[in-house]
Amino acid sequence: MIRYNNLTMSKQAQINWDVIIAGGGPAGFFAAIRAKEVNPNLRVLIIERSSQTLGKILISGGGRCNVTHACFDSSQLVNFYPRGGVELHGAFTRFQPADTVKWFAEHGVKLKTEADNRMFPVTDSSDTVANCLRESANVAGVKVQTGATLLKVEKKTGGFDLEVREGAEVFPLHTKKILLATGSDPKTREMVKTLGHSIEEPVPSLFTFNVKDKRINGLAGVAIEDVTLKMDLLTQRGPLLITHWGLSGPVVLKLSAWGARILFDKKYRAQITINWLGDYRHDSTLEVLKHNQNWHENSRKKISTQPAFSQIPVRLWKQLTQFIGDKNWGDISKVEMRKLAEELTMGQFEVTGKGIFKEEFVTCGGVKLSEIDFKTMQSRIVDNLFFAGEVLDIDGVTGGFNFQASWTTGWLAGSAMGC
Numbered sequence: 001m002i003r004y005n006n007l008t009m010s011k012q013a014q015i016n017w018d019v020i021i022a023g024g025g026p027a028g029f030f031a032a033i034r035a036k037e038v039n040p041n042l043r044v045l046i047i048e049r050s051s052q053t054l055g056k057i058l059i060s061g062g063g064r065c066n067v068t069h070a071c072f073d074s075s076q077l078v079n080f081y082p083r084g085g086v087e088l089h090g091a092f093t094r095f096q097p098a099d100t101v102k103w104f105a106e107h108g109v110k111l112k113t114e115a116d117n118r119m120f121p122v123t124d125s126s127d128t129v130a131n132c133l134r135e136s137a138n139v140a141g142v143k144v145q146t147g148a149t150l151l152k153v154e155k156k157t158g159g160f161d162l163e164v165r166e167g168a169e170v171f172p173l174h175t176k177k178i179l180l181a182t183g184s185d186p187k188t189r190e191m192v193k194t195l196g197h198s199i200e201e202p203v204p205s206l207f208t209f210n211v212k213d214k215r216i217n218g219l220a221g222v223a224i225e226d227v228t229l230k231m232d233l234l235t236q237r238g239p240l241l242i243t244h245w246g247l248s249g250p251v252v253l254k255l256s257a258w259g260a261r262i263l264f265d266k267k268y269r270a271q272i273t274i275n276w277l278g279d280y281r282h283d284s285t286l287e288v289l290k291h292n293q294n295w296h297e298n299s300r301k302k303i304s305t306q307p308a309f310s311q312i313p314v315r316l317w318k319q320l321t322q323f324i325g326d327k328n329w330g331d332i333s334k335v336e337m338r339k340l341a342e343e344l345t346m347g348q349f350e351v352t353g354k355g356i357f358k359e360e361f362v363t364c365g366g367v368k369l370s371e372i373d374f375k376t377m378q379s380r381i382v383d384n385l386f387f388a389g390e391v392l393d394i395d396g397v398t399g400g401f402n403f404q405a406s407w408t409t410g411w412l413a414g415s416a417m418g419c
């Protein structure tokens with residue numbers, strides 16, 4: 001357990017802080033540590049509403065913390081951000097996953113890369129990451145006040161006047177620079193509006209789909225490696241997992257992220273098209289099916305037990321071919337064959353609601369990006385006001401991209417505030 005040399009709030013109110021950071025999450029900690037690294041003489045205070053800092057890190061990635069993603073090319077990296085990709089392009093040229101890996105290694109945390117390029121601490125424990133950040137902040141001389149909620153920010157000549165609540169008391173604090181790193185907190189968004197900023201309305205991103213359909217009934221746990229999903233003009237491809245409630249897996253999460261606003265507007269009721277064969281087209285699928293039918297050894301075998309495509313698990317194949325009944329391959333009509341090709345490459349399914357993806361969850365929406373200078377993360381509207389992390393209208397798909405956005409924007413803000 002690391003102990004901070006905390007001052008009482010009434011003492012803190014007497015200090016003219018150089019930097020106050022609202023929000024003790026990954027973005028806030030990274031910014032604070034970086035600011036002290038650039039200028040060790042700065043007086044830097046993090047105020048955190050909860051009784052403990054870095055709460056989301058502790059629960060992230062199923063308790064393992066997916067710190068970043070092994071994608072080291074900025075132009076590729078931006079493609080994983082449904083919102084913020086364009087703005088992050090320049091930012092990633094200054095601090096990207098390779099820098100994150102290096103930073104953590106230098107601070108005693110070795111990361112490993114898994115088969116799907118997600119990066120975790122070798123300990124497989126979120127505690128390692130949270131403790132590293134807390135210890136680095138402590139060593140750098142960052143003061144941390146937990147149980148302290150920022151209520152109000154007012155711009156004054158030479159800095160900002162803040163109101164911060166601790167318990168039943170409200171204290172006035174003063175600072176030259178302020179960083180808002182409060183994540184998806186709705187009250188901060190209102191505060192941000194009073195400072196003249198605009199907010200892109202928040203809606204959830206990264207969720208699973210509720211789908212009730214006899215074709216997937218009873219198949220919870222069945223996984224298919226390469227599936228294409230379409231909704232309106234959006235298309236995503238990747239692994240899919242059938243669950244008790246419907247559909248999950250990387251391809252569903254990606255579609256939920258890119259379609260976050262569309263799905264919100266549709267009240268999470270939408271029609272999706274599934275190609276169970278990845279990129280197979282209807283005509284080429286029909287060819288394979290015909291070939292399968294003509295193959296003399298197959299003609300006397302039941303279609304339901306003889307999948308024509310090895311990538312489709314037998315249990316799923318059985319349910320997708322249910323409409324044909326108990327026929328042998330040799331007895332299927334041309335119409336049934338065409339319908340089967342359609343079922344395999346463009347099956348229609350109804351999404352009836354959204355489910356929760358327990359390993360990661362983010363909000364799409366936040367402070368409008370055109371109002372921020374992405375070289376410094378400083379507001380273009382109010383001097384010495386900075387933003388980092390999920391408070392901004394940035395979100396990535398699942399895989400470590402959301403933390404990476406926090407490390408990058410936190411590091412840039414800290415670099416600028418330290419000058």
Ligand SMILES: Cc1cc2nc3c(=O)[nH]c(=O)nc-3n(C[C@H](O)[C@H](O)[C@H](O)COP(=O)(O)OP(=O)(O)OC[C@H]3O[C@@H](n4cnc5c(N)ncnc54)[C@H](O)[C@@H]3O)c2cc1C
Binds near residue numbers: 023025047053151
């Ligand atoms: C269950 C779960 C698992 C996740 N797993 C991953 C993962 O493995 N990889 C990944 O990349 N992303 C993951 N994410 C997303 C990731 O956690 C966020 O993108 C990231 O935490 C955002 O960091 P932040 O510092 O901007 O905000 P936060 O982590 O939300 O931190 C903001 C902090 O500000 C505090 N705060 C809010 N308002 C005030 C106020 N008025 N005054 C003082 N303090 C305030 C909050 O209490 C909070 O501690 C996960 C999210 C969830 C919910």
